[in-house]
Amino acid sequence: MIARIMGGGGQYRVDDSLLERLNQLDERAVAALERGDEEDLDARLDEMAELVRSEGEELPEDDLSASDIVIPPSDLTLEETRRLLSEDGLIPDLPAAT
Amino acid sequence: MAGLMSRAAMVIKAKFSKLLDRAEDPGETLDYSYERQLQLLQNVKRGVADVVTAKKRLQLQSDKLEQSLVKLDTQARQALAAGREDLARAALERKSAAQTQLQDLDRQLQALEDQQQKLVASERQLSAKVEAFRTQKETIKAQYSAAEAQVRIGEAATGIGEQMADTGLAIQRAKDKTEAMTARAGAIDELVESGALEDFTSDQTQLDRELAQISSQSQVDSELEKMKAELGAGETQKELES
Numbered sequence: 001m002i003a004r005i006m007g008g009g010g011q012y013r014v015d016d017s018l019l020e021r022l023n024q025l026d027e028r029a030v031a032a033l034e035r036g037d038e039e040d041l042d043a044r045l046d047e048m049a050e051l052v053r054s055e056g057e058e059l060p061e062d063d064l065s066a067s068d069i070v071i072p073p074s075d076l077t078l079e080e081t082r083r084l085l086s087e088d089g090l091i092p093d094l095p096a097a098t
Numbered sequence: 099m100a101g102l103m104s105r106a107a108m109v110i111k112a113k114f115s116k117l118l119d120r121a122e123d124p125g126e127t128l129d130y131s132y133e134r135q136l137q138l139l140q141n142v143k144r145g146v147a148d149v150v151t152a153k154k155r156l157q158l159q160s161d162k163l164e165q166s167l168v169k170l171d172t173q174a175r176q177a178l179a180a181g182r183e184d185l186a187r188a189a190l191e192r193k194s195a196a197q198t199q200l201q202d203l204d205r206q207l208q209a210l211e212d213q214q215q216k217l218v219a220s221e222r223q224l225s226a227k228v229e230a231f232r233t234q235k236e237t238i239k240a241q242y243s244a245a246e247a248q249v250r251i252g253e254a255a256t257g258i259g260e261q262m263a264d265t266g267l268a269i270q271r272a273k274d275k276t277e278a279m280t281a282r283a284g285a286i287d288e289l290v291e292s293g294a295l296e297d298f299t300s301d302q303t304q305l306d307r308e309l310a311q312i313s314s315q316s317q318v319d320s321e322l323e324k325m326k327a328e329l330g331a332g333e334t335q336k337e338l339e340s
Contacts, residue, residue: 010219
């Protein structure tokens with residue numbers, strides 16, 4: 001399984017068994033986001049990223065594999081995180097070719 | 099509500115799938131996608147340069163504020179020496195405001211530094227992937243039939259599309275931060291240039307004036323003393339001569 005840490009954190013190959021622990025943290029992150037607890041959300045996202053970094057193996061930067069899971073950055077505000085995950089989103093459109 | 103990880107992955111996939119919708123000819127799709135990658139690479143480089151510029155500006159301001167601190171401290175001492183505790187207090191109050199600004203500025207600088215590091219990492223990753231994509235693009239064009247190529251393109255473009263979305267976000271974030279700080283920096287510049295900080299707009303000039311008055315007053319006094327002494331000496335001289 002491949003995980004990406006957003007915000008320039010790169011991609012890691014992680015064992016599928018890690019998914020359960022990641023999902024537990026993810027659930028708590030969702031709960032924090034829902035009740036508007038930014039501090040808790042950021043802490044959980046940092047834990048998730050740290051787990052991937054410490055247990056995973058970093059992919060070479062020129063690897064073109066897609067990720068199965070993507071960990072959002074922890075330096076966003078609650079509003080930005082919500083926008084990141086929404087339809088129109090925080091991610092800007094890609095630039096047009098000139 | 100699905101987890102954040104899967105939602106983020108979905109949003110990113112939705113974003114870059116549009117990249118592939120466009121052209122019917124696989125070769126064209128690849129070239130077009132590559133063009134956009136190069137464009138984004140330019141954007142991220144520009145983004146890094148913009149952050150560096152903003153950091154320099156904040157650093158200059160930080161230096162100015164340091165100078166203000168020294169000046170205000172000196173003024174407080176002068177005022178106190180002249181027995182004007184009210185003026186000394188005003189100067190120290192402003193010094194404290196300047197210190198707060200300075201601490202805030204240092205935090206902003208650190209935040210920009212963080213953005214810069216993320217952008218640089220993002221640029222490096224994108225650059226490596228764009229190069230890999232270019233190689234793969236040529237292979238696909240040379241070796242595969244149209245139907246096979248579609249599959250290969252899907253694979254190659256997915257990974258790079260994900261990177262482009264992440265880099266795009268990093269650029270946007272850095273841009274927002276830089277713009278916000280440039281606006282704040284402009285406001286602080288005005289405060290520093292007007293000689294005022296925070297709430298002290300009106301009496302900074304007053305403080306300067308009063309201190310200047312005290313200082314010129316004491317200079318006048320000392321010159322008067324000097325003249326009197328000289329004059330006294332001259333008169334004594336005259337008396338002796340006559």
